[in-house]
Amino acid sequence: METLILSVNDIRKIVQKVGLDMLMDQTIARLSKTFQQFDHNKTTIPPREGFSYENSHTGLIEWMPLLHQQERVIIKVVGYHPNNPQNRQLPTILSTVSAYDATSGHLMGLMDATFLTALRTGAASAVASQLMAKPHSKILGIIGCGAQAVTQLHALTRIFDFEQVLIYDTDPMISNSFAQRVACLNLKNVEIQVTPLAPLVALADVLCTATSVKVGEGPVFQDKSLKPWIHINAIGSDFSGKIEIPKSVLQSSFVCPDFRTQALKEGECQQLEPQDIQLELYQLIKQEEQYRYIRYEKTVFDSTGWALEDQVVMNIFFDYAKELGAGTLVQLESISADTRNPYDFSIPSAINKGVSKIDLSVNSIYSNRQAS
Amino acid sequence: METLILSVNDIRKIVQKVGLDMLMDQTIARLSKTFQQFDHNKTTIPPREGFSYENSHTGLIEWMPLLHQQERVIIKVVGYHPNNPQNRQLPTILSTVSAYDATSGHLMGLMDATFLTALRTGAASAVASQLMAKPHSKILGIIGCGAQAVTQLHALTRIFDFEQVLIYDTDPMISNSFAQRVACLNLKNVEIQVTPLAPLVALADVLCTATSVKVGEGPVFQDKSLKPWIHINAIGSDFSGKIEIPKSVLQSSFVCPDFRTQALKEGECQQLEPQDIQLELYQLIKQEEQYRYIRYEKTVFDSTGWALEDQVVMNIFFDYAKELGAGTLVQLESISADTRNPYDFSIPSAINKGVSKIDLSVNSIYSNRQAS
Numbered sequence: 001m002e003t004l005i006l007s008v009n010d011i012r013k014i015v016q017k018v019g020l021d022m023l024m025d026q027t028i029a030r031l032s033k034t035f036q037q038f039d040h041n042k043t044t045i046p047p048r049e050g051f052s053y054e055n056s057h058t059g060l061i062e063w064m065p066l067l068h069q070q071e072r073v074i075i076k077v078v079g080y081h082p083n084n085p086q087n088r089q090l091p092t093i094l095s096t097v098s099a100y101d102a103t104s105g106h107l108m109g110l111m112d113a114t115f116l117t118a119l120r121t122g123a124a125s126a127v128a129s130q131l132m133a134k135p136h137s138k139i140l141g142i143i144g145c146g147a148q149a150v151t152q153l154h155a156l157t158r159i160f161d162f163e164q165v166l167i168y169d170t171d172p173m174i175s176n177s178f179a180q181r182v183a184c185l186n187l188k189n190v191e192i193q194v195t196p197l198a199p200l201v202a203l204a205d206v207l208c209t210a211t212s213v214k215v216g217e218g219p220v221f222q223d224k225s226l227k228p229w230i231h232i233n234a235i236g237s238d239f240s241g242k243i244e245i246p247k248s249v250l251q252s253s254f255v256c257p258d259f260r261t262q263a264l265k266e267g268e269c270q271q272l273e274p275q276d277i278q279l280e281l282y283q284l285i286k287q288e289e290q291y292r293y294i295r296y297e298k299t300v301f302d303s304t305g306w307a308l309e310d311q312v313v314m315n316i317f318f319d320y321a322k323e324l325g326a327g328t329l330v331q332l333e334s335i336s337a338d339t340r341n342p343y344d345f346s347i348p349s350a351i352n353k354g355v356s357k358i359d360l361s362v363n364s365i366y367s368n369r370q371a372s
Numbered sequence: 373m374e375t376l377i378l379s380v381n382d383i384r385k386i387v388q389k390v391g392l393d394m395l396m397d398q399t400i401a402r403l404s405k406t407f408q409q410f411d412h413n414k415t416t417i418p419p420r421e422g423f424s425y426e427n428s429h430t431g432l433i434e435w436m437p438l439l440h441q442q443e444r445v446i447i448k449v450v451g452y453h454p455n456n457p458q459n460r461q462l463p464t465i466l467s468t469v470s471a472y473d474a475t476s477g478h479l480m481g482l483m484d485a486t487f488l489t490a491l492r493t494g495a496a497s498a499v500a501s502q503l504m505a506k507p508h509s510k511i512l513g514i515i516g517c518g519a520q521a522v523t524q525l526h527a528l529t530r531i532f533d534f535e536q537v538l539i540y541d542t543d544p545m546i547s548n549s550f551a552q553r554v555a556c557l558n559l560k561n562v563e564i565q566v567t568p569l570a571p572l573v574a575l576a577d578v579l580c581t582a583t584s585v586k587v588g589e590g591p592v593f594q595d596k597s598l599k600p601w602i603h604i605n606a607i608g609s610d611f612s613g614k615i616e617i618p619k620s621v622l623q624s625s626f627v628c629p630d631f632r633t634q635a636l637k638e639g640e641c642q643q644l645e646p647q648d649i650q651l652e653l654y655q656l657i658k659q660e661e662q663y664r665y666i667r668y669e670k671t672v673f674d675s676t677g678w679a680l681e682d683q684v685v686m687n688i689f690f691d692y693a694k695e696l697g698a699g700t701l702v703q704l705e706s707i708s709a710d711t712r713n714p715y716d717f718s719i720p721s722a723i724n725k726g727v728s729k730i731d732l733s734v735n736s737i738y739s740n741r742q743a744s
Contacts, residue, residue: 001462005377008703008717015718044423051416051439057475061445063435067423073433077447077470079477085711090373094477094705098449098468103429105451105466110482115706118714147714154715174712181713328702331380333466334487339457340546341553342490342519343526345380346387 002329006111006317010326014317015115017324020185023316024151024158027123030312035127035282038308042069045307047262048078052239058083060239066307073100076113076310080238082212091147092212093117097314107332109318113310116317120309122151124258124281125208125233126159128301131284132256132294133206133231138163141204143197143220143244144211145169145178148235152208154185156233166195166203170211197221208233215241223248232300237267245300247271254294256284257302258309267304282308374701378483378689382698386689387487389696392557395688396523396530399495402684407499407654410680414441417679419634420450424611430455432611438679445472448485448682452610454584463519464584465489469686479704481690485682488689492681494523496630496653497580497605498531500673503656504628504666505578505603510535513576515569515592515616516583517541517550520607524580526557538567538575542583569593580605587613595620604672609639617672619643626666628656629674630681639676654680 015023043066050062059081066074078095085092095113100106129137140162142149146169153165169175172194179192201207202225211220213236220236223246232253236244245268255272257263258281264270269277281301284291321327336344387395415438422434431453438446450467457464467485472478501509512534514521518541525537541547544566551564573579574597583592585608592608595618604625608616617640627644629635630653636642641649653673656663693699708716 005702005704008706011706012718015715020715020718046421049418049421049437051437051445051474053439053441053474055442057442059475059477061439061472061474061477063437063447065421065423065435067425067433069425070427070429073423075435075449077472077479079472081475081477084476088476089711090476090478090707091711091714094479094707096470096479096704100433100449100451102423102425102433103431103453104456104460104462105431105433105453106462107449107466107468110704112704112706115714115717146712150713150715177712181710181716184713184715184719330377330700332377332468332482332484334380334383334484335462335466338553339461339463340518340549341522341556342463342487343387343392343522343556344553345487346384346392347556 001106001331001333001335003107003332004109004318004321004327005330006321006327008112010321011112011115011317013326014320014324018320020154021158024119024123024154026316027119027313028126028155028158030316031120031123031127031309032285034308034312035285038282043067043308047259047265057081064305064307064310066311067102069102071102073102074307074311074314076307078113078117093147097310099314111314111317116310116313118147118151120313121148121235121303121305122155124303124309125152125235125301126155127285128233128256128281129156129206129231130159131288131291132254132299132301134229134295137205139203139205140165141200141207142167143200143207143209144236145175146210146212148210149178149208150182152210152233152235153182156206157187157190160206162190165190165192166200167192168195168197168200198224201226204230206231208235209244210235211244212236213242213244215239218243219246220244222246226298228298229296230298233303234268234300235303237302238304240266240270243268243271249298250300253298253300255300255302256281257304259304259306262304263302267302268300269302373478373703373705373707375479375704376481376690376693376699377702378693378699380484382693383484383487383689385698386692386696390692392526393530396491396495396526398688399491399685400498400527400530402688403492403495403499403681404657406680406684407657410654415439415680419631419637429453436677436679436682438683439474441474443474445474446679446683446686448679450485450489465519469682471686483686483689488682488685490519490523492685493520493607493675493677494527496675496681497524497607497673498527499657500605500628500653501528501578501603502531503660503663504626504671504673506601506667509577511575511577512537513572513579514539515572515579515581516608517547518582518584520582521550521580522554524582524605524607525554528578529559529562532578534562537562537564538572539564540567540569540572570596573598576602578603580607581616582607583616584608585614585616587611590615591618592616594618598670600670601668602670605675606640606672607675609674610676612638612642614638615640615643621670622672625670625672627672627674628653629676631676631678634676635674639674640672641674
């Protein structure tokens with residue numbers, strides 16, 4: 001009854017072995033497949049809950065639970081602290097994810113979800129853009145050039161052959177350093193260009209907004225001269241009151257969230273009425289053919305993050321950990337040989353007795369590869 | 373930026389070093405002090421939420437979050453699977469608890485909460501009984517002789533000099549093995565006696581109910597010939613519909629829950645109207661003098677478990693871990709030297725660059741000893 005813990009070294013080992021491109025391609029592919037197979041009767045995903053605070057340490061800590069009935073409970077805990085980079089040399093998002101056996105309650109595995117969140121947020125935009133953006137889109141615009149922008153660019157370039165990437169950030173230091181940050185992706189034939197906001201918005205076929213705009217200070221661009229087929233991946237909204245997209249753009253677009261209930265609370269959909277939102281991303285992918293026409297219209301993917309997306313990437317990492325022998329098994333829970341004596345585990349004589357009585361085989365998280 | 377992980381070996385080391393009696397005494401003392409100092413303006417504790425399922429694996433997995441503003445978020449995840457002992461040689465309750473830095477989101481520590489839950493549930497009954505039971509109570513009755521009964525007995529014998537402990541379980545195998553299970557406590561001058569239900573209930577000065585009675589099958593005893601000063605610690609209720617105490621007993625008693633909102637949802641208080649519940653345990657302890665008279669009346673402590681109780685025991689263990697040098701530090705979160713590049717941590721050149729740039733000092737969980 002051990003718990004598999006992947007440290008950052010294990011994750012680094014997996015990334016270096018597999019490669020970033022392969023990892024992103026697999027995430028996109030498994031995310032698509034998991035959305036296609038998603039069944040509300042087998043999987044329960046409540047909207048995330050959390051503590052948010054507006055004080056000297058503005059931010060929030062949230063938990064995102066998911067139940068695969070009779071199999072797993074997954075809980076991602078995610079911290080969002082926009083002062084982290086400046087004040088602590090830490091990323092805005094810090095996160096871990098845990099998997100529990102939904103038949104016994106045992107904690108099966110724990111790993112970082114900071115990298116995982118960046119990866120799946122990129123991959124979700126790729127899946128959405130495949131369904132909603134004009135095929136052969138050539139110009140990508142990115143507003144907000146922080147950590148999330150890196151995986152947005154990476155994921156989208158795995159799907160589209162962009163000729164130009166136009167980028168903008170309110171902080172020129174951040175937009176100017178972007179090209180250098182994505183150098184590790186070895187993008188070929190793509191020109192990355194810092195551009196003023198107005199031409200960026202006017203030229204983009206696909207637009208990503210991934211900003212830390214403050215509550216009440218959005219939207220982050222104006223509704224002027226957008227291409228009639230523009231597709232927008234709105235990534236940044238994750239707070240009640242925080243918005244990036246002008247309401248008029250949402251009202252004239254086909255808007256699809258990854259998680260409707262949550263998007264209405266803290267995504268761009270806060271600006272809309274519930275009846276304005278027709279489909280969630282997993283429903284859109286199931287009806288891909290029927291909705292092919294939206295690729296030539298204005299569309300918005302309202303990405304607030306969905307536990308199912310996290311679970312897909314978590315499974316990929318646990319699968320690779322198995323393949324590469326990465327990770328550490330720790331006996332974490334105090335399990336007594338006599339299950340009706342909570343002190344038994346701590347008593348030397350009982351420990352000896354216990355070894356022969358408890359089944360010490362690892363009820364491995366590896367055993368479940370599931371749909372995703 | 374490491375995470376302190378206490379394995380079961382670390383916890384065993386602490387228990388063996390400190391001793392069960394000292395550990396229980398400290399838990400009771402720090403719980404009392406924490407209740408006395410509790411301030412709603414500084415600490416937020418929402419009712420627990422979770423997934424419950426009634427299928428071949430009946431049970432639930434819940435999360436119990438707590439925020440100490442500008443300091444810590446604590447999340448205990450607890451599984452309750454009553455088939456565990458019989459089907460899996462595992463305890464009914466399996467649990468872990470995590471502490472996060474509420475200024476950055478960093479996961480500071482993780483440890484078992486199975487033992488911790490048993491310990492604090494016992495200690496909470498001791499604190500409650502000190503306030504509500506007749507001084508010098510001589511006879512303790514225990515209905516339900518599983519794991520929780522062990523810590524109930526242990527905690528209460530640290531406070532009262534019982535002469536007799538009368539015990540009952542619907543499964544004679546479980547009641548008959550109880551004395552042997554508590555042998556490790558070295559209780560002196562206490563006679564433990566398996567007793568039929570009716571005389572047990574009639575003779576008890578203090579009564580603990582800690583059963584796995586099924587939804588709809590409670591209460592677990594009848595309202596007949598109770599002593600007029602009886603104090604009941606109702607431990608078992610933790611499910612909507614699960615009750616142990618007859619409604620008439622509740623209606624004729626002073627009922628005090630550890631956590632009002634939760635008790636109304638899943639404790640004995642389900643059977644009462646909100647206005648019938650006057651005080652929570654932390655409020656009672658703050659007004660101890662004023663409520664001294666209830667020790668001579670019928671009283672019920674409705675214990676559904678409160679995250680503040682868990683946090684007290686967690687702090688005790690993390691403090692001892694520091695003192696004894698127990699635990700393992702793991703770098704879990706993928707923190708890149710460039711906080712705006714989520715891939716940076718995985719790139720060899722960046723790692724080297726990072727070592728000199730990131731502050732690798734341990735932002736230790738040890739630094740916070742707080743009120744508790």
